[in-house]
Amino acid sequence: MSHKILVVEDDQPILELMDLLIRKLGYEPVLIANGVEALESVTADHPSVILLDIMMAPINGWEFLERIRANPSTREIPVIIFSATPQLEEKVAELNDPKLSILQKPVKFTDLKAGIERVISK
Amino acid sequence: MEKTVSIAGRSFTHTDIVRFWVIASLAISCIFITSISLAKHVETIYAQLFYFPILYATYFYPRKGLFLSGACAVAYEILAYIYVFPDIGGMLYTTGQAILFVLVAAVVMYFTEKVNLSEARYRSIFENSLLGIVLFDQNSFSVQLSNTRLLKMLGYDTDEFAKMSFADLFYSREEQRKFFELLGSSQDITSFETRFATKGRAPFYVNLSWSRLNGNIVSCSVIDINQRKIAEMAAEENSYQYKQVTESSPTSIIILREGKIVYLNPAFRKFSGFTEEELLGSELAGIVHSDDLKAFPDTSGSFDAKPLPVVEEFRFRTKSGDIRLGALFFTRIVRRGEPAVLINLVDITEREHLKERIKQDNERRRGIISTVAHELRTPLQPIMGYLNLLTEDPKAYGVTDETRAILDRCAKSVDRERQIINQMLELSVLDAGKIPLRYTRFTISDLIRGIVDAGGYVTKAELAIDIPQEVVFDADEGKLSIVIDSMLSNAVNYSKPPRKIRISYSTRPGDAYHRLAIQDNGIGITEAQLDEIFEPFQLPDSASISRKYDRIGLSLSIAKKYIQMHGGYISVDSVVNLGSTFTIHIPKQRPAEAPE
Numbered sequence: 102m103s104h105k106i107l108v109v110e111d112d113q114p115i116l117e118l119m120d121l122l123i124r125k126l127g128y129e130p131v132l133i134a135n136g137v138e139a140l141e142s143v144t145a146d147h148p149s150v151i152l153l154d155i156m157m158a159p160i161n162g163w164e165f166l167e168r169i170r171a172n173p174s175t176r177e178i179p180v181i182i183f184s185a186t187p188q189l190e191e192k193v194a195e196l197n198d199p200k201l202s203i204l205q206k207p208v209k210f211t212d213l214k215a216g217i218e219r220v221i222s223k
Numbered sequence: 224m225e226k227t228v229s230i231a232g233r234s235f236t237h238t239d240i241v242r243f244w245v246i247a248s249l250a251i252s253c254i255f256i257t258s259i260s261l262a263k264h265v266e267t268i269y270a271q272l273f274y275f276p277i278l279y280a281t282y283f284y285p286r287k288g289l290f291l292s293g294a295c296a297v298a299y300e301i302l303a304y305i306y307v308f309p310d311i312g313g314m315l316y317t318t319g320q321a322i323l324f325v326l327v328a329a330v331v332m333y334f335t336e337k338v339n340l341s342e343a344r345y346r347s348i349f350e351n352s353l354l355g356i357v358l359f360d361q362n363s364f365s366v367q368l369s370n371t372r373l374l375k376m377l378g379y380d381t382d383e384f385a386k387m388s389f390a391d392l393f394y395s396r397e398e399q400r401k402f403f404e405l406l407g408s409s410q411d412i413t414s415f416e417t418r419f420a421t422k423g424r425a426p427f428y429v430n431l432s433w434s435r436l437n438g439n440i441v442s443c444s445v446i447d448i449n450q451r452k453i454a455e456m457a458a459e460e461n462s463y464q465y466k467q468v469t470e471s472s473p474t475s476i477i478i479l480r481e482g483k484i485v486y487l488n489p490a491f492r493k494f495s496g497f498t499e500e501e502l503l504g505s506e507l508a509g510i511v512h513s514d515d516l517k518a519f520p521d522t523s524g525s526f527d528a529k530p531l532p533v534v535e536e537f538r539f540r541t542k543s544g545d546i547r548l549g550a551l552f553f554t555r556i557v558r559r560g561e562p563a564v565l566i567n568l569v570d571i572t573e574r575e576h577l578k579e580r581i582k583q584d585n586e587r588r589r590g591i592i593s594t595v596a597h598e599l600r601t602p603l604q605p606i607m608g609y610l611n612l613l614t615e616d617p618k619a620y621g622v623t624d625e626t627r628a629i630l631d632r633c634a635k636s637v638d639r640e641r642q643i644i645n646q647m648l649e650l651s652v653l654d655a656g657k658i659p660l661r662y663t664r665f666t667i668s669d670l671i672r673g674i675v676d677a678g679g680y681v682t683k684a685e686l687a688i689d690i691p692q693e694v695v696f697d698a699d700e701g702k703l704s705i706v707i708d709s710m711l712s713n714a715v716n717y718s719k720p721p722r723k724i725r726i727s728y729s730t731r732p733g734d735a736y737h738r739l740a741i742q743d744n745g746i747g748i749t750e751a752q753l754d755e756i757f758e759p760f761q762l763p764d765s766a767s768i769s770r771k772y773d774r775i776g777l778s779l780s781i782a783k784k785y786i787q788m789h790g791g792y793i794s795v796d797s798v799v800n801l802g803s804t805f806t807i808h809i810p811k812q813r814p815a816e817a818p819e
Contacts (some may be wrong), residue, residue: 122608122611185600187597207607207641
């Protein structure tokens with residue numbers, strides 16, 4: 102069974118790209134453009150990895166992260182912050198979350214592959 | 224000075240010798256005449272003749288004259304004894320005459336000495352007086368007499384002064400005119416302040432008093448008030464300047480005595496909004512903002528009291544209720560013999576507002592840069608992603624080799640765009656000084672090997688690495704890695720094959736720096752460009768070179784900032800068309816305050 106990868110991203114062109122790229126990598130993409138809907142999907146689909154955009158409405162990526170970490174059933178899901186926002190490292194270092202990593206947009210295909218594989222192999 | 228002659232160890236003037244000769248001749252003549260008149264029994268004895276030498280001698284030499292009178296009396300008495308004895312009447316008469324000689328000489332001596340003494344006294348007063356004294360004719364103004372004190376004051380000698388007119392002594396026509404006016408009032412004047420001219424025509428302050436003696440002679444005393452006057456004027460000038468300085472100063476000046484305001488300048492009135500009447504005698508602490516009152520120093524006490532802060536900032540509540548911020552400089556002083564505290568207050572309210580505004584502006588600017596970066600990066604993702612997809616599996620998408628080469632170039636450009644945005648962001652954060660260094664100890668040769676491997680520099684240039692294995696740096700490894708990588712990247716980008724890059728390490732015993740040199744055989748940098756390459760968005764001869772080679776843009780600006788953060792610097796040696804050497808100088812010791 103292939104891994105489900107949840108992409109929470111409100112930018113439609115990127116969402117379309119990720120659909121292609123994730124399939125190309127041999128995983129099953131779950132694409133959701135809205136943080137609130139994505140919260141439902143997390144509990145329903147149990148993805149192996151979440152690729153999470155930050156600048157979203159009505160809830161942003163940090164709030165989404167806080168909510169899934171607060172839920173015992175989703176607490177352990179690895180999350181990759183997938184954003185164009187600067188200075189993510191500082192914020193991530195503050196959170197001190199071992200299951201949190203960063204892929205800074207724009208990301209190369211090879212880097213995306215390495216980033217997802219690193220998380221899944223753990 | 225009269226010439227003197229030395230006889231038997233005593234000196235005599237010529238006048239003395241002449242007088243002695245006259246007196247001796249007179250005395251001998253008297254004895255001779257008297258002896259003849261006694262011997263010839265001439266009825267009249269001219270005893271009065273003796274008074275000529277006696278009076279003459281006594282007048283000039285009172286004591287010696289008395290001796291002479293004694294000698295004459297004895298001589299006269301001996302003659303009388305020879306010729307008159309035993310006539311008792313004659314003897315009594317001549318004895319009486321002889322005694323009279325001595326008495327007359329004694330009386331003359333007494334008065335002569337008295338006159339001499341009083342003249343000496345007068346002369347001593349006249350010459351040694353602290354006042355200048357001058358006698359002049361009120362019609363001709365010719366100087367009749369003056370003492371040395373006056374001559375010394377004005378710098379003349381006796382002969383020069385004797386030729387002068389009193390009216391010429393005044394410094395200016397105006398002062399002369401005033402003197403004539405006062406003199407014409409025919410009253411005696413005391414205390415007329417004016418100026419004389421010295422011999423060198425310099426003004427000299429004097430105080431004149433005069434009174435008329437007999438006839439037309441005026442006696443005038445001159446008091447030297449020059450020093451006092453000059454000091455007075457200097458003090459006046461000082462006080463005027465001091466007043467000007469304090470009154471016109473934009474800095475508030477306050478003097479406190481036992482915490483209460485005893486002086487304030489207009490600047491403080493303006494600062495506080497209170498009037499002088501409201502402030503004088505009140506406590507300065509009374510208008511300090513209540514939150515800052517605790518920190519306000521105790522300004523009572525003398526120099527031995529608790530030391531005052533040199534400068535501290537306090538908020539004040541002004542009369543209108545506004546809050547103003549002042550930087551206060553405290554100094555203990557003595558005012559009218561009492562300990563006091565001088566406070567200089569600089570109004571920094573506006574400065575603080577400005578600082579706040581600049582801070583807000585900077586934050587807003589960084590916010591804008593951050594948003595712009597986000598907006599620029601987001602559309603790059605689909606471009607980069609699809610390009611990667613096409614080149615990753617060209618056959619699946621029907622991409623020919625030729626198309627693939629074009630797509631690779633597109634991907635390269637997108638990647639460069641990504642790097643530029645990253646560098647722009649990095650510079651913006653560096654400007655805010657927000658990035659801390661993370662110091663660790665690491666082996667520099669290992670770091671360089673890692674950078675060379677990751678950047679594939681071995682395939683791009685002929686590399687020579689000359690770094691001792693044991694050299695350990697104490698620095699931010701990540702930042703130094705970025706610096707070295709961008710230098711190597713520049714060395715490659717600004718040169719043509721066959722590229723030769725040499726990385727070498729040097730230091731000396733006692734040298735505080737590690738020195739890491741990266742030498743290339745590239746196009747080089749001209750003298751004029753050297754200052755510019757570290758400035759953001761400057762490129763060596765950007766117009767022509769950028770077409771031939773990839774731009775670097777911001778990497779050197781970032782490198783310079785990173786190294787500066789370490790307390791080091793980057794130096795450049797370059798010869799156009801031969802190559803450049805960039806040397807990184809990094810302190811061996813991390814700064815004391817640096818975090819682990």
